[in-house]
Amino acid sequence: MILTMLIFAVVLLIRVPIAIVLGISGIVLLVVSGNGDMLINSPQRLFSSLESYSLLAIPLFMLAGEIMNTGGITSRLVTFAQKFVGHYRGGLAYVNIVANTFLASIIGSAAAQIAMMTKIMVPSMEKEGYKREFAAATTASAGMLGPIIPPSMLFIIYGATSGTSIGDMFLAGILPGILLSLAFVILVAYIGYKEKFPSKPKASWGERGMSLYKIIPALLVPGILIWGIVTGVFTPTESAGIACVIALIVGLFLYKELNIKDLPSIMVNTAISTAMVTLLIAMANIFGWAMTFERIPQAIAEWMTTISDNPIIFLILVNILLLLLGMLVEGIALIIILTPIFVPILPAYDIDPIHFGVIICLNVVIGILTPPVGSGLFLATSLGKVSIESFVKAVWPFVFVSIVVLLLVTFIPSLTLWIPSISK
Amino acid sequence: SGSSETETKAAGEKGKTYEFKMTHVTQTGHIWHKFAEKFAEELEARSDGRMKLEIYPAAQLGPEADMVQQLSSGSLDFALITVPYLSSRFPELDAWNMPFLFEDLEDVLAAQETEPAQKMLGLLDSQGLKGMDYFFAANHNLLVNGDPIQSIDDVKGRKIRFAGGASVIDFWKGLGASPIAMGLPEVYNAMQTGVIDGVSIDTNPMLSEKFYEIGKTYVLTNHMAFGGIVTASKTKYESMPEEDQKIIDEALAAAVEWGEKEIVAISDKNLKELEKLVDVVELKNREQFSGEAKKIYEEYSNKSELIKEFISTVKKE
Amino acid sequence: MAMRGISDIIFKVEKLAVIIIIPVMLLAMVFDIIFRYFVQSPLIWAQELTLYTFVWCSFIGASMSIKTKEAVAVNLLVDKINPKLRNVLIVAGLIVSALFSIFIFYLSINWITNPNILLQKSITTQTPMIFMYICIPISLLFMSIHFLSWFLESLRFTRAGKVIE
Ligand code: NA
Ligand code: NA
Numbered sequence: 001m002i003l004t005m006l007i008f009a010v011v012l013l014i015r016v017p018i019a020i021v022l023g024i025s026g027i028v029l030l031v032v033s034g035n036g037d038m039l040i041n042s043p044q045r046l047f048s049s050l051e052s053y054s055l056l057a058i059p060l061f062m063l064a065g066e067i068m069n070t071g072g073i074t075s076r077l078v079t080f081a082q083k084f085v086g087h088y089r090g091g092l093a094y095v096n097i098v099a100n101t102f103l104a105s106i107i108g109s110a111a112a113q114i115a116m117m118t119k120i121m122v123p124s125m126e127k128e129g130y131k132r133e134f135a136a137a138t139t140a141s142a143g144m145l146g147p148i149i150p151p152s153m154l155f156i157i158y159g160a161t162s163g164t165s166i167g168d169m170f171l172a173g174i175l176p177g178i179l180l181s182l183a184f185v186i187l188v189a190y191i192g193y194k195e196k197f198p199s200k201p202k203a204s205w206g207e208r209g210m211s212l213y214k215i216i217p218a219l220l221v222p223g224i225l226i227w228g229i230v231t232g233v234f235t236p237t238e239s240a241g242i243a244c245v246i247a248l249i250v251g252l253f254l255y256k257e258l259n260i261k262d263l264p265s266i267m268v269n270t271a272i273s274t275a276m277v278t279l280l281i282a283m284a285n286i287f288g289w290a291m292t293f294e295r296i297p298q299a300i301a302e303w304m305t306t307i308s309d310n311p312i313i314f315l316i317l318v319n320i321l322l323l324l325l326g327m328l329v330e331g332i333a334l335i336i337i338l339t340p341i342f343v344p345i346l347p348a349y350d351i352d353p354i355h356f357g358v359i360i361c362l363n364v365v366i367g368i369l370t371p372p373v374g375s376g377l378f379l380a381t382s383l384g385k386v387s388i389e390s391f392v393k394a395v396w397p398f399v400f401v402s403i404v405v406l407l408l409v410t411f412i413p414s415l416t417l418w419i420p421s422i423s424k
Numbered sequence: 425s426g427s428s429e430t431e432t433k434a435a436g437e438k439g440k441t442y443e444f445k446m447t448h449v450t451q452t453g454h455i456w457h458k459f460a461e462k463f464a465e466e467l468e469a470r471s472d473g474r475m476k477l478e479i480y481p482a483a484q485l486g487p488e489a490d491m492v493q494q495l496s497s498g499s500l501d502f503a504l505i506t507v508p509y510l511s512s513r514f515p516e517l518d519a520w521n522m523p524f525l526f527e528d529l530e531d532v533l534a535a536q537e538t539e540p541a542q543k544m545l546g547l548l549d550s551q552g553l554k555g556m557d558y559f560f561a562a563n564h565n566l567l568v569n570g571d572p573i574q575s576i577d578d579v580k581g582r583k584i585r586f587a588g589g590a591s592v593i594d595f596w597k598g599l600g601a602s603p604i605a606m607g608l609p610e611v612y613n614a615m616q617t618g619v620i621d622g623v624s625i626d627t628n629p630m631l632s633e634k635f636y637e638i639g640k641t642y643v644l645t646n647h648m649a650f651g652g653i654v655t656a657s658k659t660k661y662e663s664m665p666e667e668d669q670k671i672i673d674e675a676l677a678a679a680v681e682w683g684e685k686e687i688v689a690i691s692d693k694n695l696k697e698l699e700k701l702v703d704v705v706e707l708k709n710r711e712q713f714s715g716e717a718k719k720i721y722e723e724y725s726n727k728s729e730l731i732k733e734f735i736s737t738v739k740k741e
Numbered sequence: 742m743a744m745r746g747i748s749d750i751i752f753k754v755e756k757l758a759v760i761i762i763i764p765v766m767l768l769a770m771v772f773d774i775i776f777r778y779f780v781q782s783p784l785i786w787a788q789e790l791t792l793y794t795f796v797w798c799s800f801i802g803a804s805m806s807i808k809t810k811e812a813v814a815v816n817l818l819v820d821k822i823n824p825k826l827r828n829v830l831i832v833a834g835l836i837v838s839a840l841f842s843i844f845i846f847y848l849s850i851n852w853i854t855n856p857n858i859l860l861q862k863s864i865t866t867q868t869p870m871i872f873m874y875i876c877i878p879i880s881l882l883f884m885s886i887h888f889l890s891w892f893l894e895s896l897r898f899t900r901a902g903k904v905i906e
């Protein structure tokens with residue numbers, strides 16, 4: 001394991017693409033642990049890690065984003081928002097967080113939400129004079145709300161793995177989600193005050209009316225998405241496909257800024273930006289598989305439970321462990337591996353499994369932003385076209401306030417348990 | 425390290441020690457996991473501690489296609505693999521997915537012992553696997569929202585999730601339903617948002633995956649047997665000395681015997697629990713469905729001699 | 742130079758592939774929704790087609806991201822050291838990457854030529870899985886060539902005393 005970590009660090013630093021670094025580390029771990037005969041299975045693992053309907057939203061939202069940017073939809077959406085809140089310092093950053101909060105009540109996965117919003121928000125914020133890395137960090141952090149505010153893929157998996165009511169989990173996520181969203185707003189206000197964020201002169205009501213008129217066709221995209229998902233006509237994944245079609249129609253026929261000749265390069269861009277993320281997911285899967293086979297996460301968790309019988313110390317240890325493991329192992333896999341180990345010992349510490357579930361899931365969503373491995377990190381940097389280093393610098397204040405929220409949720413059980421209790 | 429075998433001659437003891445690895449798709453609350461734990465216990469006891477079994481639940485080592493590959497290359501020792509998945513690799517196994525073939529779980533357990541069923545286990549040999557034994561879970565019923573299903577007309581236009589199997593898709597499509605094959609983790613969300621309005625599911629995941637939270641009526645259709653095959657790595661198994669193979673066979677037989685009693689016992693218990701949580705109703709016009717099912721039996725009997733033999737054997741009993 | 746030429750040709754093929762694959766993915770999904778809701782007659786094949794075009798597109802795109810040098814990497818160290826050492830480390834990283842992709846390509850050839858592969862079919866449409874699996878060796882072959890070409894180019898740069906970007 002130490003040799004693996006060493007090789008991981010060395011190849012990472014000599015500018016080997018991170019996906020390849022993960023693949024190499026997985027293979028080294030298999031070989032040094034005497035499981036070299038398992039190498040033959042790695043191509044199959046690569047394939048089946050992407051053979052999942054829940055990942056389909058990624059290319060489709062990337063495509064929708066490309067079409068909306070080329071077709072003039074994004075720019076109109078942003079102009080519209082500016083005319084109304086642009087005169088507040090950091091107006092567009094608030095728009096970003098508020099839009100993500102609403103989106104989170106429709107979408108259940110952070111990856112889908114980050115893919116969709118990065119494509120739209122980062123170019124627009126940059127045009128307004130924000131730093132690219134700040135725009136990407138704000139979008140990716142606000143995307144964490146996706147699996148905390150219900151519906152949530154993570155809560156479903158935790159509920160099923162732990163035997164907790166998924167409905168209760170959904171209710172328990174509401175207050176922590178709102179708290180997280182408020183924390184981001186306060187953070188943005190602080191950074192905005194400190195760094196003198198751009199603000200524009202107040203727009204006249206005439207300008208506002210004009211931008212409202214121009215925005216109507218563009219609003220078809222979010223409008224039809226919300227209608228379709230709420231009425232159950234299509235799944236969130238399918239909504240991404242529908243978004244592409246509407247964006248195409250609006251771009252080609254209503255705004256006429258999109259040309260058939262633009263389409264091939266849109267496809268090529270979509271394929272590359274999708275692959276930059278999915279190759280990472282596939283290679284991280286090889287690494288995670290090697291770790292699971294060696295029972296490394298399990299061994300750490302089992303060792304932890306022997307340290308203390310104080311629930312506070314136990315929860316602090318759990319948070320530290322999850323934040324550390326979350327740097328290396330991706331979301332759902334972490335829940336699947338750790339839940340069966342921790343949940344049986346919760347009664348001994350008198351911890352409610354619903355409360356514990358929200359703690360685990362908050363840790364997991366923080367983990368998608370922390371380097372070196374994290375789907376949110378990869379999505380935001382590749383789609384937002386910022387380097388990992390500058391992104392990490394910009395995102396750490398957001399990670400910090402998320403940890404503060406995590407601690408509040410950890411030590412004030414009623415934040416999670418109150419809503420489920422009154423709904424009974 | 426992975427399933428290493430080391431000679432231990434200490435204390436005059438002869439024979440190898442084994443660290444087997446086994447995986448399956450269900451959560452730890454499911455009867456399949458308890459069965460795997462029982463198998464581990466039996467192996468250890470019957471080998472005087474020489475055989476240890478590590479269990480990886482919830483498809484931790486990859487989905488079923490990967491399990492099969494890891495078995496045939498010998499990096500995995502055992503897996504409990506669902507029959508609907510295996511029938512995509514061995515079309516003859518689709519015999520088990522035939523709609524409305526079994527009245528209840530006891531029928532299914534009896535069918536396992538028949539000659540054609542045993543022949544099917546033998547088929548797994550051709551892909552580097554060893555079909556050790558069947559281990560079923562329960563019969564599938566339909567959990568639906570909206571009107572409960574009572575006759576074949578109620579099925580038309582309904583979007584229902586199935587576990588797979590060519591004959592299953594053909595049958596329900598033939599009745600005018602819209603069968604969808606999606607992964608189990610996606611079902612909860614899809615059902616809650618109305619993307620699907622029904623799911624074919626047995627009583628175990630109804631409870632372990634909390635599907636009672638998202639469905640209104642559980643119609644006891646008993647339309648399909650749902651189970652798995654305990655599959656071993658052929659190369660691994662055959663490389664072992666005969667006395668060790670015998671220990672494994674006996675340990676498995678004991679675990680299966682224990683598990684089958686357990687399944688029968690919990691299926692009543694599960695149902696009683698579900699009655700408190702959702703509307704549980706009988707299927708009124710079952711003969712209507714059985715009538716339609718005959719067309720599928722005929723179609724698939726023409727495709728495979730073994731399926732034909734299986735259906736007629738089951739019908740006779 | 743030969744390697745560069747092959748890599749360029751492969752990139753053209755990859756572009757053409759994704760220009761075909763992505764519309765197919767989108768159309769399959771849209772037709773699925775239309776047929777389910779408006780025609781009430783389900784398209785059994787559409788879901789699988791969407792899924793496997795996605796997998797194909799992902800792996801071909803992965804190889805393309807190497808050609809366009811867009812794959813995410815960490816510049817932290819190489820940006821801070823002197824140009825000579827920087828070149829050496831980057832060239833070393835590229836040969837490691839090339840060897841890794843060649844190795845996985847070799848493993849995937851062993852995997853795909855196993856006769857059992859031909860017996861595997863997809864769950865809903867019973868399509869032979871080989872049509873989907875084959876994207877792994879193909880994309881890894883392409884990726885290996887892109888890496889080798891990139892490696893040779895960087896090596897020439899280093900010899901000429903230029904700084905690799
Ligand atoms: Na959500
Ligand atoms: Na991380």
